[in-house]
Amino acid sequence: MDADEDKKSPRNSAQVNGDEKESVGVMKSLRRSMRREAVMSLISPKSKGSKVTHKGDTKESEPLFSPQPPSPNPSTGSSVYSPLKSAASFRGTKGDDESDVAQRKSKSPDLKTEPNLSRLANPLKRSFKSIKKVANDRFSRQQPSVVVLDESKEEEEILEEMEESYKLPDIPHTPLSVMQISRLIEMEVLEEGYLNLLALRLEFQQFSKDSPMELAKMEKDLNLLYGDLRKKVGAIIRDSNSFPSRNKGLLPHVVRIIQEEERRAEEAGGLPDSWMDAWKEAVVEGVRAKVESVHLEEQEHNTSWLSIHLGLLGKAIVEDLESVRRELRWSYPPSFNVFSTYVNSYHQVVGHHLRKLEQRVAKLKDLHALLDWIVNTYKSERVMGSVSLQPDVQVERLDLQLEDGFLTELKERYCFKVKEDIRLSLDRLTDLENEEFWSVNKPPHKDDEFLSAKFPMDIWTTLEGKFSGSRKIDAQLEQKVTSACLEELKHFPKRFEEEFRRNRSNTLCTEYQITYINSFTLLQTHIESYQEACPDQVEGFRKEVKSLILRLLQRLEDQFKEDVKPYLRRMMTRKWLSHDEDFASLYTRAEQLSEHCDLMRPPHAQEMASQLHYHVVKEYVGQLMKDTYRCSDRKRESAADKIRLQWNRLRKLFEDMGSLYEWLHPVGDDLSTIIMSKKTEIKDNIWPLVLKYPDFSKKHLMALLDFRGLRRGREHRLILQTFSNLKNGRGTVDTDQSQVFFRDIPVTVNTDFLSNLPLFCLSVLRPDS
Incomplete structure (x- = not known):
């Protein structure tokens, strides 16, 4: 314990003296034991020579954790100062050195007379000093150092970093042998080993260049020793945080070695690379x-x-x-x-x-x-x-x-994996739909009175999970993932349709098609929420869904048209006028269509009802334009009444189905009026058809008159003339293309040659009735 610590310590001096005496006794015992071991070790044949060897089985001694004392053979003026710290971190106290020297003189006189051991005196002295210093340091640590500032204040320990400044201890005049320096480094006696290494380096720098062989040998020894030191220092630093208690005493020496080597970087004999690095x-x-x-x-x-x-x-x-x-x-x-x-x-x-x-x-x-x-x-x-x-x-x-590029590469791989995972999930949903419904003819579920499947919600939930997961990482990745998922989703409608057509059942085909019209409509509604983030992908998906829904609707319409085709073909015939079986079958099939439309979500239910409404009335009226039946005077009123009755029933049914083609409703009444009117009244009743349906042509009028039984005559001519005047009076009026009706109805009755005959010829052929 140094004088400064004594001044600060409040301990009783008698107690300290007693403890010091006990410590001296312990030191004597340790000194005798260490002297015998050191002497036996250093005089062994392994210690001779200047070559550095590395023995894997060399037993390491316990390292000295405290700073080492200065070398006992300093050269005058060899103390080297760096711009940092005091010499206290590298040297023991003066009192300890003098006491230790006196004791060694009295207990080891043989070292003076024995020539083989005289060279061991200096290393032993330094070892004993180090041992004593360790013991003193341990003794000092056992006694708590308390600075009493106030009776009310408790003991505090303030940790501070090492000071930058330091003073290098004296470098020995004559360095130890290469083997001895290597052994010191190996035993982690770093300060003494380093000081002797510096001494060897100084010899190298001062060595005459006239002896190149010796110079090369010294340079090789220095390189080997510095290599050993670098390895030892690296090992201590590497393990310093894994074994902090073991390396705590060694790190200050390591730090000073690094600082000193950085200062001597330009001098010859050291390692070329940076010690700080x-x-x-x-x-x-x-x-x-x-x-x-x-x-x-x-x-x-x-x-x-x-x-x-x-x-x-x-x-x-x-x-x-x-x-x-x-x-x-x-x-x-x-x-x-x-x-x-x-x-x-x-x-x-x-x-x-x-x-x-x-x-x-x-x-x-x-x-x-x-x-x-x-x-x-x-x-x-x-x-x-x-x-x-x-x-x-x-x-x-x-x-x-x-x-460089690793994070970008990782994100791209993640996006690709998400896209791949989405495809697998969509395919599993299709397989599940086949297993649960198509293969076993199981009726589809209802949701709010509409047929519906579960997969739209499953898809939306899966997508939201992917988007949410990527959103937690960063917004850029979320954008990429959203785009990748929607791009993969774009191909799902077509793949689903192909599997459905391959595995569908004819028994419930209509119900399944309505189900998937509803389901993809709902799925599209969910996907629309990503319009702002990925407009191109959403638009692509929208087109695919629209195409799929149109194809499903078209199949439903085609199936209905095929079912009612035989019934419509037998309208406006002799049998039709006397029997109602065909119309009843047509009406029954239309009622089934209405039930199916009730299971379909808007707006597709109204779209399909409108399209089929148009088809039914077009085919119904189209039978009037064919040369299949011609009414007599006593039959025309019955025919007109039947057309009006059946038309109104169809009208009411399609209104209930939600048809958007209300403009078709007056057609039946207007045609019935012309059929049941007298010849002289017909020309006054054709104007509603001309006004409401600009595409109603002269051929359509002549076919209608032919069905009524009026094919020629003066009134026939006047009716056609009136029609022409009405058409000319309208001029060229823009026709609403969405309300074109008669243009799509072909006329198969050819009576043009009769209309072109002079009026007197017609009167000869047939008198007016």
């Missing part, structure tokens, strides 16, 4: 060893292997940096920026570690876990943003040091 590399190696020691299970043994490993990795990083911040940083001067160096090392090492992990990742969930850990978790309070590391961790320097 070597220190940083050793820190990186220590961090790498820590990262690689984190438990990592095999994928086959645990499906959550990656999430578990990343959780343990984050915990290990925080614990290691906490240790650096709490203990290790105090063994370095501020210029080393120890904590920042360790943080940067973790950025670098973890970045490389994640690249290795990425090569083992095959599943989408593991890719997501890896991305989320890189982008979010690493910078969060669970790792680098931990409260226990604040405020030393700089917020702006929390990013991992990843390889």
